[in-house]
Amino acid sequence: MSMQRVMFVCKKNSARSQMAEGFARSLGQGKIEVTSSGIEASQVRPEAIAAMKAVGLDITEQYSKPLSDFEAGDFDVVISLCGCGVNLPPAWVTRAVFEDWQLEDPAEKPEIFPQVRDEIQRRVTQLLASLSVNT
DSSP: OOOEEEEEEESSSSSHHHHHHHHHHHHTTTTEEEEEEESSOOOOOHHHHHHHHTTTOOOTTOOOOBGGGSOGGGOSEEEESSSGGGGSOHHHHTSSEEEEOOOOOTTTOGGGHHHHHHHHHHHHHHHHHHTTOOO
16 A cells, blocks of 8 residues: 655745655654645745744754645645635545645744644654554
């Protein structure tokens, strides 16, 4: 059986989707293929890197990528983290698994980075369990 391919997508691929990618890479290592992207690419926020470092995960090698660099058909699971699902091309929201988590944007309130990070970790853990990926 081939590995499930997971795409985390957000507006700018700078914080929430990057943290989700980091958790999924760590928790699903060797069991899923994972990447993240944004409706538009930007830069990984230093606060996201710091928040992940605080829980022992290094995402400094991750970088922001535009969704347009990818094909929807290459992914089994698509997770929107910002409520941007309504802005995604239809092919992305009709994958086998599509969820729109609608998490608050920590870029607007940097003090909430730890809470958003912890919520992302909880949801990624649940997602992996639902995909039968033993973490």
